[in-house]
Amino acid sequence: xxxxxxxxxxxxxxxxxxxxxxxxxxxxxxxxxxxxxxxxxxxxxxxxxxxxxxxxxxxxxxxxxxxxxxxxxxxxxxxxxxxxxxxxxxxxxxxx
Numbered sequence: 325x326x327x328x329x330x331x332x333x334x335x336x337x338x339x340x341x342x343x344x345x346x347x348x349x350x351x352x353x354x355x356x357x358x359x360x361x362x363x364x365x366x367x368x369x370x371x372x373x374x375x376x377x378x379x380x381x382x383x384x385x386x387x388x389x390x391x392x393x394x395x396x397x398x399x400x401x402x403x404x405x406x407x408x409x410x411x412x413x414x415x416x417x418x419x420x
Contacts, residue, residue, distance in 0.1 A: 332387040362407045
């Protein structure tokens, strides 16, 4: 199940794991007043890096409002939430 949610991104970073020899991407989001960090794949990361809110975040270091698409998966180990998209928020008064 996928849901879209208004959020604010407050951090975005990369790191390299010597153990796995892979690059990983992590973003920080504020959802319902709670801060959380999520790992994202290369596809989502590439979308984020091209966005205006990413540039604004890096310049101002102020959380930027955007819309996140979350995918909820229910497994035998419990629920899992993945970020599958992050986009600019539509200006007020503009509908799809």
